[in-house]
Amino acid sequence: MVNAQVLSFREPKNVRYQRLILVYHTDLYRFAYWLCRDSDLAQDLVQDTYERAWKSLDALEDLNAAKGWLFTILRRENARRFDKKQFKYEDTELDEIMDDELAGPEQDFSDAQVREAISALPDEYREPLLMQVLGGFVSDEIAEQLELNINTVNTRLFRARAYLRRFFIAGKGD
Amino acid sequence: MDNKQFIHKLLSDPSDPQLQSETDGECSASIHNIQKQDYRVRNALEVPVPPELLTRLLDQQRRLEAQDRQPSWFSEYWKAGIAASVAFAIGLSFSVLQTPAQQDLAQYALAHVRSEMPMVEKMLMPQPLDGVNAKLAAYDLKLNDFPESIMFAKFCDFNGTKSLHLVMKTSLGFVTIFVVPADAKLDFVEQFSDPRYAGTSLKLRTANVVVVSDVPAELSRMPALVKEKLTYSI
Numbered sequence: 036m037v038n039a040q041v042l043s044f045r046e047p048k049n050v051r052y053q054r055l056i057l058v059y060h061t062d063l064y065r066f067a068y069w070l071c072r073d074s075d076l077a078q079d080l081v082q083d084t085y086e087r088a089w090k091s092l093d094a095l096e097d098l099n100a101a102k103g104w105l106f107t108i109l110r111r112e113n114a115r116r117f118d119k120k121q122f123k124y125e126d127t128e129l130d131e132i133m134d135d136e137l138a139g140p141e142q143d144f145s146d147a148q149v150r151e152a153i154s155a156l157p158d159e160y161r162e163p164l165l166m167q168v169l170g171g172f173v174s175d176e177i178a179e180q181l182e183l184n185i186n187t188v189n190t191r192l193f194r195a196r197a198y199l200r201r202f203f204i205a206g207k208g209d
Numbered sequence: 210m211d212n213k214q215f216i217h218k219l220l221s222d223p224s225d226p227q228l229q230s231e232t233d234g235e236c237s238a239s240i241h242n243i244q245k246q247d248y249r250v251r252n253a254l255e256v257p258v259p260p261e262l263l264t265r266l267l268d269q270q271r272r273l274e275a276q277d278r279q280p281s282w283f284s285e286y287w288k289a290g291i292a293a294s295v296a297f298a299i300g301l302s303f304s305v306l307q308t309p310a311q312q313d314l315a316q317y318a319l320a321h322v323r324s325e326m327p328m329v330e331k332m333l334m335p336q337p338l339d340g341v342n343a344k345l346a347a348y349d350l351k352l353n354d355f356p357e358s359i360m361f362a363k364f365c366d367f368n369g370t371k372s373l374h375l376v377m378k379t380s381l382g383f384v385t386i387f388v389v390p391a392d393a394k395l396d397f398v399e400q401f402s403d404p405r406y407a408g409t410s411l412k413l414r415t416a417n418v419v420v421v422s423d424v425p426a427e428l429s430r431m432p433a434l435v436k437e438k439l440t441y442s443i
Binding site: 057144173174 | 222250258266269270
């Protein structure tokens with residue numbers, strides 16, 4: 036995910052840290068914004084994330100994992116603030132997903148429709164979709180960060196996209 | 210690649226450029242649809258990033274570096290500094306509070322309302338309860354429900370302490386509520402007033418809650434209502 040040039044262990048801590056700010060604060064803010072949908076709170080979450088990152092930066096052993104590490108800190112901080120419970124429910128396995136649902140007719144939709152649909156998406160589907168579409172993570176990275184198995188993540192990614200398609204077709208979700 | 214493998218790869222990384230070359234025409238339609246949808250979703254979600262965020266993060270870095278260099282007692286001085294920068298970032302300038310003579314909750318609350326209310330009234334908009342609760346979580350508090358409209362919810366600087374400034378709009382007027390950390394170095398004053406405003410302070414386990422209004426009828430009922438609706442989140 037992360038270009039190895041972003042960080043180098045040879046650089047002093049303050050230089051590494053500032054690179055993390057400059058490279059990732061935009062992605063982290065947008066991820067935070069769509070998790071909580073409040074600009075002030077999203078900024079607070081990003082600030083708290085970087086404060087925690089400073090305290091633990093020396094423990095970051097794999098520099099290529101820096102982005103996922105920051106996203107994980109932010110997710111935990113968001114969950115702490117919103118007092119969110121971990122998602123606990125059954126997902127059907129990927130075998131049940133039909134390819135023709137992905138190959139349906141093309142849809143057209145506005146930015147406002149997308150934002151409305153994302154806001155209406157249940158948390159357990161919105162989070163992995165944001166991580167993939169905004170964060171650029173592949174599903175095994177998302178699975179590691181969310182501590183889920185990869186089939187569950189793929190199922191949620193599929194359902195999130197299917198939900199959006201139904202929302203765009205019907206003007207609302209199920 | 211069979212159908213199951215294809216779906217797995219497609220969902221795992223829809224932007225993988227190798228997908229197209231490994232699939233037939235029918236699968237190409239799925240790839241095209243999902244990539245197009247993701248592209249539109251990404252564009253719609255790329256909201257502007259507030260320019261002050263980068264300033265806040267770099268200020269925070271300077272503070273953290275300084276903390277690491279200083280003995281622990283020194284950090285108390287930096288707490289006041291970062292709270293001040295937070296207030297600056299959200300656009301609240303409140304120079305009257307810098308006067309060292311004002312050292313109790315009542316004086317700060319009254320001065321804050323007198324100074325900020327004209328500006329705050331121009332910024333009122335309904336605040337979702339879950340967003341307010343996310344901010345209250347900083348004080349380990351939450352509102353399970355609230356019958357009045359919360360129209361303003363921002364953190365502010367209260368004698369160098371990050372506090373939460375809420376404004377309720379009722380049928381009779383406005384009620385301002387400050388949530389101030391219990392460890393703020395401000396004397397607790399239960400009842401107070403000036404020629405226009407009056408207020409009541411509530412002492413909770415994690416914070417002091419100050420209710421201020423220029424509507425006497427609201428002041429007679431709101432403190433009890435706030436006390437009833439505020440619960441501890443932990």
